[in-house]
Amino acid sequence: MATIVSLLSSGASAGAETLTVKQLSIADEKAVFATVESISVVPARSRIGGTVAQLHVREGDAATRGQAIAVVVDEKLVLQVKSLDAQIEALQAQAGQAQTDFDRIEGLVDRGTLPRTRLEEARTALNVAQNNLRSKTAERGVIRQQQMEGQVLAPQDGRVLKRVVAVGSVVLPGDPVATVAQQDFKLRLRIPEEHARFLKAGDRIRLDGSEFDEHTARWGVIDLVYPQIEEGRVIADAKVEGIGEYFVGDRRRIWIASGERAAFVIPSSYVTTRFGIDYVQLHQAAGTISVPVQRGRDHPTPSFSDGVEILSGIRSGDVLVKR
Missing domain, CATH: 2.40.30.170 (Efflux pump adaptor protein, beta barrel domain)
Known part of the structure; x- marks a missing residue:
């Protein structure tokens, strides 16, 4: 103009x-x-199914990317962790016993008291026990990661427009917990x-x-x-x-x-x-x-x-x- x-x-x-x-x-x-x-309104979604145990925000609160705005708890995950803890303790004992047997047989083989085939059997048993222990430990890590994913994180910096659930609500994976507007x-x-x-x-x-x-x-x-x-x-x-x-x-x-x-x-x-x-x-x-x-x-x-x-x-x- x-x-x-x-x-x-x-x-x-x-x-x-x-x-x-x-x-x-x-x-x-x-x-x-x-x-x-x-510019964008994005829902903060639950990554696991369970019950909403905590809500840290309300309508109008400012939120930063990655901030925990709610906590979803699945009681089954707690029971699974306890079960895996017990199994891991048993496998640790088995691995410890297999290590002791291997060390003892290795000494006897070195002195010529036992044949070398017994040493190979003991080494195989030790490897099986250790692998079982690592497998259960990794499985427990997966369950604990699922527990950590019970934290509902803000997807972006902005302001909370609406809380969709209340404490005690049951949610499924992918259900929205709150909506966050990019500020x-x-x-x-x-x-x-x-x-x-x-x-x-x-x-x-x-x-x-x-x-x-x-x-x-x-x-x-x-x-x-x-x-x-x-x-x-x-x-x-x-x-x-x-x-x-x-x-x-x-x-x-x-x-x-x-x-x-x-x-x-x-x-x-x-x-x-x-x-x-x-x-x-x-x-x-x-x-x-x-x-x-x-x-x-x-x-x-x-x-x-x-x-x-x-x-x-x-x-x-x-x-x-x-x-």
Whole structure:
């Protein structure tokens, strides 16, 4: 978009700030509503089946990637570990006895009391006992890993939107326990399809400062336009800095460009209001005079954050004086 007005250093009086009015093409803005949404909402799922024993978060809590937000307990895994512990103790005793027998037979074979075939039999028995012990130890490691997977971890940094279960709930592998919204918010626009031909990635959007309890407008950029039209509306996503840090689904009014038109836009500081009538100071050869104007809606631009549209009372080439 081209610059709407140009500032001049020369004016009607020394030190007075002036500008020359130019009628240029500006964006014809339309007001639409958008909702604050997370870039992604991911469920935190249980990796094992069991009973929810602990919940460490509630709605609205911040979560970091890998943080344990719940604990699922399967009592059968505890019993399996106890059973394997007992079996491992028995196998340890067998392996110890096999090692003792091997050492004793090895000494007797070295002295020639027993044949070497007895030593090979003892070595085989020792290897079998040790392998059985390693097998049961690995099996116990698998069960303990399943117990560790009872911790439900946050899949990403963000904020907990909803807890799906309560303490004591029974869950199966893959069941969601909570939903986590990535804390990188965007604005999701739903625009009537007749404006679709004017919409493209990279377009600027404007949010009124009143939406943020501020006096100046905020600007954002459309980064994605979805190709599918839903219920007569085009869906698009826009990035705006500081649109929210807590609420998801918050509705905001924004302004988008839906074509172009000719207009006069000047900073509001050049307009004065007396008795309900708006005036601008017009520079002429004979001096400066007050001219009544019809003021339109505020139209902030990248050049003038306090821009206001003037519907009548000025024309191209007029030199305005700031009072």
